[in-house]
Amino acid sequence: MPTTARQWLLNGHPRGRGIADDDFKLVETALPDPGAGEMLLATRYLGFDPAQKGWMENIADYVAPMAIGDVMRGSGICEVVASNGGKFAVGDYVFGTTGWTEYLVSDGEGMTKVETDLPPTAVLSVLGTTGLTAYCGLFKVGRPVAGDTVLVSGAAGATGSVVGQLAKIAGCRAVGIAGGAEKCEWLVREAGYDAAIDYKAGNVKAQIREHCPRGVDVIYDNVGGVILDDMLANIATGARVVICGGISRYESGGLPTGPGNYFNLIFRRASMAGFIVLDWASEFPAIRKRLEGFVADGSLTYQEDIQHGFENAPETLQRLFAGKNRGKQMLKL
Known part of the structure; x- marks a missing residue:
């Protein structure tokens, strides 16, 4: 049984800048023996989300603040390798908040x-926070009805790609915004989007008008900034704007400036709302079953981007902000 574990600790608060290598510190720490009712868990996979930068900055107040020297917060899949009367059996796989540690x-x-x-990794991707966020944001906040046009920014990301497919399941037209021809092609060919807008090609506002001629009924925004402003310029009457994330701000730091086109919410009698997926935690088991059913019947596909090696955890997180990941970003230990 192992007596030590490598851990990545928080070593810097990246406010107003991108994440740097020295924001993390690799240490080896002694492992206590499991007490009564406790288990020794071996981390097999770590999951990565853009929200982790907000946790590092202590901007996100829906989670406890992180101090320098804390084990970096994150989700993972673990195998139970020893148990002292614990609630799970040796050999069971479990998932939840583990932190960046080899054992706990x-x-x-x-x-x-x-x-x-x-596959077990699905509990961190399509059945995990990624899929749950897509489902709750779209159906609880966006409230699409058949025939609506749903426009998704960050559409090729782990969450955005699921949102578009759920919109199609609900009978909507799905249009995605992503960066680069390759991602846009994947959105239409694999993720079932009706159309894709390449923001790197420029003039996003004109592209939105072209692909959403009747206006946008539901916006699902993962980006913020200029992209959100361009989307707000073309909302339909009664539109619902779902604010999920703001990945455009993570590299520049700080909070994004308010959108210039927000007055369209008045002209179009529209609404804009943010959400935290944890608010529907009691419904997660039922939602997971629905999502798994969609995967089983072929109406929902998902991508996983799995890197390797515990020592590569900081680099794996940074892939999210460089647009390198294809689907849910994970690391296999």
Whole structure:
């Protein structure tokens, strides 16, 4: 049984700038023996989300602040390798908030057993925060009805790609915004979007007008900034604008400036709302079953980008902000 574990600690608060290598510190720490009711968990996969930068900055107030020297916060899949009367059996796979550590001692609080017919990594991607965020943001906040036009920014990302497919399942027209011809081609060919807009090609506002001639009924925004402003310029009457994330701000730092076209919310009698997916935690088991059913019947596909090696955790997180990932970003230990 291991007596030590490597861990990545927070070593800097990246406010007003991109994440740097020295924002993290690799250490080796002693592992305590599992006490009564505790288990030793071996981390097999780590999951990565843009929100982690907000946690590092201590901007996100829906989670506890992070101090220098804390184990970097994050989700993971673990195998139970030893148990002292714990709630899970040796050999079980569980998932939840693990932090960036090779091993951890846990009483199982906040951990869920991996129970799916899909590959286990699905609990961090299409059945994890990624899929749940897509589902709750679209259906709880966006409230699409058949025939609506749904416009998604960051559409080739892990969450955005699921949003478009769920919109299609709901009978909507789905248009995605992504960076580069390759991502746009994937959106239409694999993710089932009706059309894709390449923001790198320029004049996003004109491209939106071309592909959404009747206006946009539901905006699902993962980007913020100029892209959000261009989307707001073409909303339909009664539109719902869902604010999920603001990846455009993560490299520049600070909070994004307010959109110049927000007055369209008045002219179009529209609404704009943010959300935190944890608000629907009680519904997660039922939503996971629905999402798994969509995957099983072929109406929902998903991508996973799996890097390798615990020492590469900081670099793997930074892939999200360089647009290098294809689907849910993960790391196999």
